[in-house]
Amino acid sequence: MDLKSTIRVIEGYPIEGVSFKDITTLLKDKEAFNYSLDLLEEALEGLEFDYIVGIESRGFIFGAPLADRLNKGFVPVRKPGKLPGEIEKISYDLEYGNNELEMHKDAIGKGDRVIIVDDLIATGGSAKAAAKLVETLGAEVTAFEFLIELDDLNGRDVLKDYKVISLVKYDH
Numbered sequence: 001m002d003l004k005s006t007i008r009v010i011e012g013y014p015i016e017g018v019s020f021k022d023i024t025t026l027l028k029d030k031e032a033f034n035y036s037l038d039l040l041e042e043a044l045e046g047l048e049f050d051y052i053v054g055i056e057s058r059g060f061i062f063g064a065p066l067a068d069r070l071n072k073g074f075v076p077v078r079k080p081g082k083l084p085g086e087i088e089k090i091s092y093d094l095e096y097g098n099n100e101l102e103m104h105k106d107a108i109g110k111g112d113r114v115i116i117v118d119d120l121i122a123t124g125g126s127a128k129a130a131a132k133l134v135e136t137l138g139a140e141v142t143a144f145e146f147l148i149e150l151d152d153l154n155g156r157d158v159l160k161d162y163k164v165i166s167l168v169k170y171d172h
């Protein structure tokens, strides 16, 4: 199956110059959604880890079912103000705008190995911020896994010290 053909591209959203990769068209196609999870699962074969960490919100859509398939726990990295317990917080820049991410302090710790999952890597800012949260809590990032990679935005360079897996590539 050609996964790319199920992803809709909308130019100029949310601001001029951005070529937005809309995964809602993939998600509503049950074969494409299932196949994307098959590929995400297969690509992690041979890696040892304890948890899937998903980045809100689109990272939850792939991260949670992937954790269930792999019989691992799922840990959310959330946008500000959503987690009820004691949190670790970090600020970061996006392709458009900036944001903050938070994680429960007691969610993971020393000796834990995690896979960080998101739908897309653009600048790599969100992924790097999530890794810093994981590492601040004493855990280790085994790999990053994305459905989509935007090559020209060089997010992979930002994550050069890590294993990075992506399924579908675009120039930008």
Ligand SMILES: O=P(O)(O)OC[C@H]1O[C@H](OP(=O)(O)OP(=O)(O)O)[C@H](O)[C@@H]1O
Binding pocket: 055, 056, 057, 058, 059, 093, 094, 095, 099, 118, 119, 120, 121, 122, 123, 124, 125, 126, 127, 155
């Ligand atoms: O590599 P980066 O430049 O950091 O960009 C990628 C991030 O941007 C999008 O999330 P967004 O913050 O738009 O939130 P959403 O998932 O809630 O739509 C996407 O889902 C990634 O998390």
Ligand SMILES: Nc1ncnc2[nH]cnc12
Binding pocket: 018, 019, 020, 021, 022, 095, 096, 120, 122, 150, 172
């Ligand atoms: N070009 C893009 N398409 C979809 N989601 C994004 N998040 C950051 N950049 C994006």
